[in-house]
Amino acid sequence: MNIRQEIRDVIEKLLRQSADAEPFSDADSLLLSGRLQSIDVIQIVLFLEKRFGVDFAQTGLDAAEIDSVDLIDTFVQANAQPARG
């Protein structure tokens, strides 16, 4: 499974939990548009840490950097730890 699809799966799951059935594209804003909340950011952070070894204590956490599938993908490309990714 490619990275983008994995990210989409996580986002889909979070949207389902919020009973949000609307479709979304890879470029759609998810946090700034209000579709996902700060509690959902936690789930995204946990996923990125576990799956790609991202160290947010080093990169800092700006929710706007993980606002869409595209942005998360770019963020992962820049910050994934090769050993775990």
Added chain:
Amino acid sequence: MRAAAVPTLERPVPPPLATKAWPSLRLVPRLEANTRIVAFSQTALGKLALLCVFALALRYLDNTWLLKTGLVSLMAFVPRFRRLLVLIGTILLTNFFWYENGVLAWIAVVPHSRQVVSIILPFVVLCAGLMWFVHKYRKSVLARRPLVCLLGIYAITLMTACYAPLDQSWRFTVWAFLLVFSNYFWFLAYAVSDSAMATGDPVAHQFGSFHPFWGSTTVPLPKGLSYWRRIEAKTPEDLAVTMIKGVKLILWCLLLSLVNHYFAFVHQKFGIPTLPGCITAFTQGKPYPLVISWLSIPIDILDGILSLSVWGHIVIATCRMAGFRALRNTYAPLSSQTVAEFWNRYYYYFKELLVDMLFYPTFIRFFKRNPAIRTSFATFVAVTVGVNLFHFMRDIHLAIGETLPRAIMNYPYVFYSVLLALGISISQIRSHQARLHRSWLRTHVWAPACVFGFYCLLHIFETSSLSVGSRYLAFLFLGR
């Protein structure tokens, strides 16, 4: 969903995730989704129509409607000067630079008011200096930990005001400086964070966000400039959609203000006092009957929600008319199914302030091996430290003439914040999955009622001290 984004589709949209069991009921139609209306709103005539409707509604809600309408009109027709116009508007509507009217009036009644100017100037220099410093030295401690450094500066100023051997004139100056600092603390925190970024806005634009002209409390609405950049309308179509949403919100606000106006009659018509009134009567040994005492709690909260909604909608609607597609501050809190959701929907930008400044920084650094402890600890830090810090700084004027330890001892929000943190933590940890399989009645009636009940009880401790609140709670349940 708080607000829908304009879809920017780069790839085929997948089919819907699930079929909704109940069709969503919309009181306000989605005008921004109608291509003909959006196209018309991009024309000069369309913009004028939107601005006229906005002005007519704002006239009944805000005394400064004319100036605000003038400013947003200029922004609608010359959007490339938007940031400059925000700065000008902020200066105009805060009377003297971005020095808030209320504070100015408060200081003016105190002797040595001639020193007001000598207080403003150092504060402006301090703000500009901090922003310049973090922009130039992005790896400095101030750039990496702006909140900690600002709190350090604040603490030193507070200690100086309380304990330094100063004559009366200088002590007043330091206290007045501290009041200004308190009023702008969270704006400065956002501004310093933004200035530390490579993409940060210039210092002059940052000052435009210090109590911007559309309104705010000591909570920045809507956050700082890094957020503004992301929600700012970039195309004529984007601006049209944002303005339509602004007009819709101000009309909704007008309706709510009408409800709010008549809701105030409840207190008078049915003889139901406010919760503080009930608690005062109770402490004086003349409590109201139990039914009245119980009824006063939800009515007090509903009153608060309505007032906050009306105020927040005016601010956000004006902000949207200026071209920033900000989310609403209050969004249907009574439909919340969890304590955390209510907290998110009740006063969104206050919650966001605590999340940005305290929750995220704590979450990414501590207890990384255990997600449940990690989430709970970050929530406790954000809610207990955040709520207390915020209110202590907001009400710092109450500490004037008191010793600092006594001011801290008399501080009323500690127990309230601990209860709130506990409620939010538990609701965050509980599984989402379990909630998905609930019946309609449980989802839409029972869960919101329980959440509202929790906030009703919590409201007692928000209104009174722990000892008075506990005794009042015992009275409510035991009748004595």
